[in-house]
Amino acid sequence: MAIVVPLSGDKNAAGPVSLDRLMGLVKDDLKAVNELIVKRMDSRVALIPTLASHLVAAGGKRLRPILTLASARLCNYRGDRHISLAACVEFIHTATLLHDDVVDESNLRRGNATANAVWGNQASVLVGDFLFARAFQLMTADGSLEVLRILSNASAVIAEGEVMQLVTTGDTETTEDAYLEVIAAKTAALFSAACRVGAAVAERPRVEADALESYGRNLGIAFQLVDDALDYSARQATLGKTVGDDFREGKITLPVLLSFRRGDEEERRFWRRVMEDGEQDEKDLATAQQLMRKHGALDGTIERARHYGAMARDALGIFPDSEVKQALIEAIDFSIGRAH
Structure with a gap:
C-alpha cells in the first residue's frame, strides 16, 4: 500500500487562489464557447459525439480556452472571433487527451473511466483525429x-x-533540460498559443503578442511541474486522480530526476529497476515517495514551478493594471497553489 506524501510548499501560503475572478470575467464568452463546442462535436456518426461528450463532461476548468478569452479581453478586443478560436484550443486539448490516454494505457481521468477504457483504443484515436480536424476547420474559417x-x-x-x-520513458539518464523541453512542448505550447491568439485577433503590436506568449509558456511549464509533483502526493487523491500513475508508466519527471540525482548508488539502482527495467511491486511506489521526501524532490519541483510562475507574472508587466490582468496573475497563483 503506497503512502501519501504531502507537499509542504510555502509554509506561509494560505492555500490555492481561486479562478473565480477569471471565470467570472469571461463567463458569457465561455458559455458561447461551450455551446459552440457542443455544436461542433455533432456528427452523423453517433459514436463521435457520444465519446467526445464523455470526455468533455468529465470536468476540467477549461483553462486553456479561458486564457484565449482573457487574453483577448486584456488586449481590448471587441469582436467575436475569440469565441471560435477558444473552442479550437479546447478541441486540440481534448484530442491530445484522447490520444494520451491510449498511449499511457490510462483507465481513469479525473476519477472517471477514460474513453479508451469504455470504447477501446481504436475509437479513442479516431475520435481524437476527428476533433483535430474540427479544430483545423475552425482555424481556417x-x-x-x-x-x-x-x-x-x-x-x-x-x-x-x-x-x-x-523516447525518454524509463531513461534515468534523462537530463533536466531534456525533461523541460518535453513539458514545454507537450503542455506549455498550447498555453502559449492560447494566449498569443488573443493578441492576434486584437491585432496588437508584436511586443504584446510576445508578452502573452511568454506568459502562457511559463504558466504552462509551472502548471505541468505542479502536476508532476502532485502525481506522488496526497493532494493528487483529493483532485480526483490516481496517485502514482506516472510512476507506474515509467515517466521520467522532475521528482524522479531530483531523487535520482541526489540519491546514493543503492537508491539509483532502485530507480533503474523500477523505471528502466519496469520491475515494480506493490511496495515500490511507497519507497519512491519516501525517497522523494528524503531528498526534497517534491518541494524542489514546486520551487521550480514558482520560478516559472514569477516569469509568467513578469511577462504581464507591459500591460496596464486592470481586473483581467489581476485575474491572469491569480491564474498563476492558482496553478501553483494546487500543491498546497
Missing part, C-alpha cells in the same frame, strides 16, 4: 494566416513533445 500559423505550429509541437516523452 477564421481566415487569419497568423492565427493558423500559431495554432497549427502548436499542434505540431505538442505531437513532438509526446514523442519526446515516449
Whole structure:
C-alpha cells in the first residue's frame, strides 16, 4: 500500500487562489464557447459525439480556452472571433487527451473511466483525429494566416513533445533540460498559443503578442511541474486522480530526476529497476515517495514551478493594471497553489 506524501510548499501560503475572478470575467464568452463546442462535436456518426461528450463532461476548468478569452479581453478586443478560436484550443486539448490516454494505457481521468477504457483504443484515436480536424476547420474559417500559423505550429509541437516523452520513458539518464523541453512542448505550447491568439485577433503590436506568449509558456511549464509533483502526493487523491500513475508508466519527471540525482548508488539502482527495467511491486511506489521526501524532490519541483510562475507574472508587466490582468496573475497563483 503506497503512502501519501504531502507537499509542504510555502509554509506561509494560505492555500490555492481561486479562478473565480477569471471565470467570472469571461463567463458569457465561455458559455458561447461551450455551446459552440457542443455544436461542433455533432456528427452523423453517433459514436463521435457520444465519446467526445464523455470526455468533455468529465470536468476540467477549461483553462486553456479561458486564457484565449482573457487574453483577448486584456488586449481590448471587441469582436467575436475569440469565441471560435477558444473552442479550437479546447478541441486540440481534448484530442491530445484522447490520444494520451491510449498511449499511457490510462483507465481513469479525473476519477472517471477514460474513453479508451469504455470504447477501446481504436475509437479513442479516431475520435481524437476527428476533433483535430474540427479544430483545423475552425482555424481556417477564421481566415487569419497568423492565427493558423500559431495554432497549427502548436499542434505540431505538442505531437513532438509526446514523442519526446515516449523516447525518454524509463531513461534515468534523462537530463533536466531534456525533461523541460518535453513539458514545454507537450503542455506549455498550447498555453502559449492560447494566449498569443488573443493578441492576434486584437491585432496588437508584436511586443504584446510576445508578452502573452511568454506568459502562457511559463504558466504552462509551472502548471505541468505542479502536476508532476502532485502525481506522488496526497493532494493528487483529493483532485480526483490516481496517485502514482506516472510512476507506474515509467515517466521520467522532475521528482524522479531530483531523487535520482541526489540519491546514493543503492537508491539509483532502485530507480533503474523500477523505471528502466519496469520491475515494480506493490511496495515500490511507497519507497519512491519516501525517497522523494528524503531528498526534497517534491518541494524542489514546486520551487521550480514558482520560478516559472514569477516569469509568467513578469511577462504581464507591459500591460496596464486592470481586473483581467489581476485575474491572469491569480491564474498563476492558482496553478501553483494546487500543491498546497
